[in-house]
Structures are given as structure tokens and as C-alpha cells.
Amino acid sequence: MHAWYAIPMTERIxxxxxxxxxxxxxxxxxxxxxxxxxxxxxxxAKYVTEHQTSxxxxxxxxxxxxxxxxxxxxxxxxxxxxxxxxxxxRELRGSLDVEGA
Numbered sequence: 001m002h003a004w005y006a007i008p009m010t011e012r013i014x015x016x017x018x019x020x021x022x023x024x025x026x027x028x029x030x031x032x033x034x035x036x037x038x039x040x041x042x043x044x045a046k047y048v049t050e051h052q053t054s055x056x057x058x059x060x061x062x063x064x065x066x067x068x069x070x071x072x073x074x075x076x077x078x079x080x081x082x083x084x085x086x087x088x089x090r091e092l093r094g095s096l097d098v099e100g101a
Contacts, residue, residue: 015040 017025022036029039081088 025036025039028034029036032039034042
């Protein structure tokens with residue numbers, strides 16, 4: 001494997017920031033022994049990760065809400081079999097075992 005495969009691609013961009021934010025970034029960079037670009041790169045990566053995480057959490061919450069709504073709808077339907085769920089599942093599993101044999 002060539003060494004250049006491990007180097008992530010980078011792109012140079014230009015951004016405009018308020019002077020006080022630049023001063024804070026410079027203070028962080030100086031205090032941590034990193035470059036201004038390094039601090040901004042790390043902060044940007046953290047922001048993107050947090051954004052992606054919050055989007056995934058929102059999607060999970062929406063899926064949970066949808067599932068609960070479906071289960072509530074199922075609960076309101078008439079029951080056609082008075083047996084316990086486990087008994088029904090055992091019966092179905094038994095019929096699958098017979099088919100697979």
C-alpha cells in the first residue's frame with residue numbers, strides 16, 4: 001500500500017469570521033500548540049459529527065413514534081385468537097420446523 005492512500009484529501013477554503021472569534025481561535029491555537037487551521041479543522045469535524053448524530057437520533061425517535069402509533073392501532077383491532085402470543089409463536093415455529101425438515 002502506498003503512503004499517499006492514508007493521507008485524506010484536503011481542500012483549501014476561505015471563510016470570513018468576526019474579529020473576536022478569530023482572537024479566541026488564535027488563543028486556543030497558541031495555548032494548545034496547534035495552528036489556527038488545526039483548531040478550525042477540529043471544531044468543524046466535531047460540529048459535523050454532532051450534526052450527524054443528532055440527525056440519526058431524530059430519525060430513531062421518528063421511527064419509534066411511528067412504531068408506537070402502529071402498535072396502538074394494532075391494539076385497537078379485534079382479537080381473532082384468544083391464545084397467548086407465545087403459544088401462537090410456538091405453533092408457527094413448529095410448522096416451520098416441519099417444512100424445513
